[in-house]
Every structure is written in C-alpha cells, then in structure tokens.
Amino acid sequence: MIRVENLVRQFGDFAAVDRISFEVGAGEIFAFLGPNGAGKTTTIKMLTTLLRPTAGAIEIDGLDVARHPHEVRRRFGIVFQDPSLDGDMTAEENMELHGVFYHVPRKVRVERTERLLRLFELWERRRDVVKTFSGGMKRRLEIARGLLHTPKILFLDEPTLGLDPQTRNQLWTHVKDLNQAEGVTVFLTTHYMDEAERVAQRIAIMDHGKIVALGSPQELKQQTGKESLEEAFLALTGETIRDESANVSRDQLKMMAKMWSGRR
Amino acid sequence: MSAIYILWLRELRRYVRSRAQVVASLGQPLLYLLALGFGLGPVFQRAGEGSYVQFVAPGVIAMTVLFSAVFSGMGLLWDRQFGFLKETLVAPVPRIQVMLGRTLGGATVACIQGLLVGVVAFVAGFRVVDLRALPLALVFMGLIAALFSALGTAIGSAIENIQGFQLTMNFLVMPVFFLSGALFPLDHLPRVLSVITRVDPLAYGVDGLRSTLIGRAEFGLALDGAVLVVLGLVLLWTGSYLFRKIEV
Numbered sequence: 460m461i462r463v464e465n466l467v468r469q470f471g472d473f474a475a476v477d478r479i480s481f482e483v484g485a486g487e488i489f490a491f492l493g494p495n496g497a498g499k500t501t502t503i504k505m506l507t508t509l510l511r512p513t514a515g516a517i518e519i520d521g522l523d524v525a526r527h528p529h530e531v532r533r534r535f536g537i538v539f540q541d542p543s544l545d546g547d548m549t550a551e552e553n554m555e556l557h558g559v560f561y562h563v564p565r566k567v568r569v570e571r572t573e574r575l576l577r578l579f580e581l582w583e584r585r586r587d588v589v590k591t592f593s594g595g596m597k598r599r600l601e602i603a604r605g606l607l608h609t610p611k612i613l614f615l616d617e618p619t620l621g622l623d624p625q626t627r628n629q630l631w632t633h634v635k636d637l638n639q640a641e642g643v644t645v646f647l648t649t650h651y652m653d654e655a656e657r658v659a660q661r662i663a664i665m666d667h668g669k670i671v672a673l674g675s676p677q678e679l680k681q682q683t684g685k686e687s688l689e690e691a692f693l694a695l696t697g698e699t700i701r702d703e704s705a706n707v708s709r710d711q712l713k714m715m716a717k718m719w720s721g722r723r
Numbered sequence: 724m725s726a727i728y729i730l731w732l733r734e735l736r737r738y739v740r741s742r743a744q745v746v747a748s749l750g751q752p753l754l755y756l757l758a759l760g761f762g763l764g765p766v767f768q769r770a771g772e773g774s775y776v777q778f779v780a781p782g783v784i785a786m787t788v789l790f791s792a793v794f795s796g797m798g799l800l801w802d803r804q805f806g807f808l809k810e811t812l813v814a815p816v817p818r819i820q821v822m823l824g825r826t827l828g829g830a831t832v833a834c835i836q837g838l839l840v841g842v843v844a845f846v847a848g849f850r851v852v853d854l855r856a857l858p859l860a861l862v863f864m865g866l867i868a869a870l871f872s873a874l875g876t877a878i879g880s881a882i883e884n885i886q887g888f889q890l891t892m893n894f895l896v897m898p899v900f901f902l903s904g905a906l907f908p909l910d911h912l913p914r915v916l917s918v919i920t921r922v923d924p925l926a927y928g929v930d931g932l933r934s935t936l937i938g939r940a941e942f943g944l945a946l947d948g949a950v951l952v953v954l955g956l957v958l959l960w961t962g963s964y965l966f967r968k969i970e971v
Contacts, residue, residue, distance in 0.1 A: 509809065
C-alpha cells in the first residue's frame with residue numbers, strides 16, 4: 460500500500476530524512492517510533508504530499524506521489540501532530556467542511572458526525588466555536604474529523620499526544636475496529652511504546668533521519684536481546700535526550716557561519 | 724455541495740462572527756469620509772470642483788474594498804499560523820478550487836464592507852447621480868474586490884510569516900490606495916505622479932466607481948473595465964499558481 464525508496468529530504472545542509480526505504484502492506488498497522496527530531500513528521504509530510512522530497516520515490520496505492528498528488532490525496536486521511544482546526548468555526552462546521560472536502564455524502568456525513576462526536580464526547584459542544592475548547596477537546600475533534608471519511612490509508616502523527624488514558628483507549632479501539640472491519644491501512648507515529656506494541660504489527664525505529672531497525676515488536680526485542688520494547692528502543696537509539704530545536708539552531712548556526720564567511 | 728462553496732461560506736461565517744472586527748475595519752474609511760469629506764470640503768468647493776463628500780465617497784468605498792479584500796486574501800497567513808491550512812492542502816480538492824473558494828469568499832466580504840460604507844456615505848449626504856448606473860457600480864466593486872483578493876492570496880502564498888504582512892501593507896497596499904486618485908482628482912497632476920497613477924490598478928477601479936456613481940470619468944468605463952478584468956485574471960492565475968506550490 461505504501462512503498463518508499465531511498466527517500467531524502469534536505470533542509471539546507473541538514474538531512475532530516477536520509478535515504479530511508481520501507482514498505483507497508485494493505486491492511487497493516489505500521490508504527491514509526493523515534494526520538495524527537497528523528498524525521499518522523501518530515502516523512503509523514505512527504506507521504507501526504509505536503510512536502511516535496513529532495514530525492515527518492517514514494518508510491519501510495521500504486522501511485523507515484525510526486526506525479527499524482529491529487530489522486531493520492533483521495534486515498535488517505537490524516538490526523539496531524541499539531542492543530543489544524545479552524546478555531547473560528549464550530550465543531551460541527553469543521554466536520555462539515557471536512558466531509559465536503561472528502562466527498563462524503565451528506566446523509567453519511569451527518570450520521571457519522573454524530574457518532575464520532577458522541578464517541579469522543581464532544582456532541583454537547585458541537586455548536587460551540589472551536590477556539591473555546593480545551594486542548595484535549597481540540598485534540599479529540601481533530602481525531603474525530605480524521606475518521607469522518609474512511610480512507611484507504613490513515614496517517615496518525617502522534618495522535619495521542621496530550622490525551623488522557625480514557626480517550627487514548629477509545630482512539631485505539633476505534634482505529635483497530637476500522638482496520639479490522641474496513642481493512643484500513645494505518646501508519647502511525649508515537650512516543651508511547653505501549654501503544655505501538657498494542658496496535659502495530661510492525662514497527663520501524665527511526666533516528667537521525669535513518670531507519671535503524673524494522674520488524675514486529677517481538678523481532679525488535681529479540682534483535683536487541685531486551686525484555687521490553689522500551690528497552691529495545693533505548694538500546695537502538697541511545698539514552699541521550701534529543702531536542703528538536705537543537706537541530707534547528709545548529710542548522711541556523713551553520714547558516715550564519717556561511718553568511719559571514721561566504722563561499723570558500 | 725462543492726469545496727468552492729464551503730470555503731466561500733467559511734469566509735462569510737467568519738466575517739459575521741467577528742463583529743468587533745467589522746466595526747474596527749469600518750473606522751478608518753469613516754474617518755476619511757467624514758474628516759476629509761467635511762474638512763477639505765470648503766477648499767474643494769472654492770477650487771470649483773463641487774462637493775468633496777460627493778467626490779471622495781467612491782474613493783473611500785474603493786479603499787474599503789481594497790483593504791478588506793487584501794486582508795482576507797492574506798488570511799492565508801493566519802491559516803498557516805494556526806494550522807488550518809494543512810487541512811485544506813491535504814484534502815482531495817484541486818488547489819485551484821481551494822484558491823477560488825477563498826478568493827470569492829474574501830471578495831464577497833469586501834463587497835459587503837464596501838456597501839456598508841456606501842450606506843454611511845449616503846447618510847453623510849452622498850447621492851448617486853443616476854440610479855440606473857448603480858448595478859454597474861456594483862460590478863466595478865466586485866471587480867476591485869476579486870482583483871485584490873486574488874492579489875492577497877498570491878502574496879499570502881508567497882510569503883510565510885506574519886511580518887511580511889506589515890511589509891505588504893506599507894509598501895504595497897497603502898501606496899496603491901494613496902496613488903489611486905481615491906482622495907484627489909487625477910487631472911492637472913505633476914507629470915511623474917500622473918504616470919504613476921496610471922499604473923496603479925486601483926486608479927481604474929476608483930475611476931469606474933466614480934464614473935458610475937457621480938458621472939465623473941478620467942479614463943472611461945471601457946478602459947477601466949478592461950484593465951480590471953485582464954489584471955484580475957492574471958492575478959487569479961498567479962495566485963493559484965503560487966497557491967499550488969505551497970508547502971507546509
């Protein structure tokens with residue numbers, strides 16, 4: 460369903476994604492794990508047509524993403540890591556707009572909107588403008604919206620960030636249902652090992668723009684000789700703490716250095 | 724229901740909800756209309772040009788439409804800031820439709836603002852000379868709105884940060900307004916200024932409004948209409964080209 464070959468994305472001198480290749484089969488739940496700044500979000504952005512790769516090829520459902528972005532967009536849904544709601548519209552209007560964008564027939568849209576808003580406990584607030592929502596509610600609405608249409612592939616970029624355990628549980632139950640009942644392929648990134656282990660059939664661990672390990676949770680544990688996925692993860696990516704902005708500022712420093720010294 | 728319609732509707736909903744903003748954005752035109760209209764009125768009269776309120780009202784309406792259209796076109800920057808832009812960019816909707824929906828929505832809002840100022844001008848004593856020409860005046864208002872809404876979208880697609888907005892306002896929108904002849908007659912100008920006003924697209928919009936509303940023309944309606952339509956199409960094309968290229 461997803462085929463990635465030698466994918467590269469460069470920001471200046473810095474390779475955020477550095478020649479990665481992998482495949483995700485139809486109906487699979489595939490997780491991307493990695494420390495902050497490993498390149499997970501950049502990868503998702505390229506897979507979802509939001510960023511053009513510097514090099515390499517991406518195929519989604521047999522379609523070249525660079526050549527047929529529009530056709531590809533018909534095939535996936537995405538829940539972004541950072542907010543993407545319209546704060547000046549109500550919850551219902553945000554759902555409506557999404558439904559129209561994804562060609563969900565009106566009747567289905569109305570019925571599904573109610574089901575999802577009830578599931579994520581937002582139904583009572585459906586007529587309220589989104590900017591009055593708490594962080595958790597906005598997050599829940601993002602997810603509800605992402606599930607409004609049933610895409611072939613669902614991208615979830617750290618969907619559970621900042622959610623309470625109850626909502627997290629709801630989300631994963633629902634995602635597993637979708638996967639089993641409708642055969643939706645799921646591509647997710649997360650920081651929570653337990654979640655990855657709970658839902659994903661295969662996991663890729665990414666670090667410094669490269670995939671350092673790929674396999675089922677079982678295989679990753681065997682490969683590193685560790686008891687838990689958490690330990691396996693630390694064994695593969697080291698124990699130093701990463702800072703996303705560290706990369707950026709290092710990049711900026713390099714740029715500044717270049718500015719002052721010129722091309723030599 | 725199509726994507727164009729829902730995005731158009733979005734602009735209208737946002738407009739209706741931001742009442743404080745509506746009032747605030749009408750403040751400046753009213754100041755121009757009332758302070759300048761009555762302040763410069765006596766001088767204008769003595770120069771033998773007639774009523775200044777009558778003269779300046781079409782200009783102030785054009786200004787309102789200009790500001791409002793560029794603002795909503797550049798609303799793109801805020802959508803980028805708050806993340807909503809991503810939602811529209813990954814959707815299986817041709818980007819030209821997204822761009823058109825936004826631009827038409829912005830243009831509609833700009834026209835409503837222009838009409839509101841028109842009503843206030845009426846209260847202040849402004850009178851349309853020939854009511855039969857009013858529909859044509861509305862067409863010109865629509866042309867100005869569409870042209871500058873497309874320009875706003877084009878700029879909003881090309882620049883990425885909010886700071887760029889101030890720059891656009893000071894170095895593009897304000898000059899376009901001041902050099903359009905919205906506030907002063909274009910005849911008997913110094914040569915340099917006269918040339919500059921002729922390349923200002925808003926000058927043709929102001930002229931179109933003034934011709935239809937008070938029967939005073941500089942370039943003539945045919946030229947006004949032609950310039951606005953052609954440039955409007957060019958900007959629409961440029962805007963959608965730049966919009967297609969956006970990455971987030």
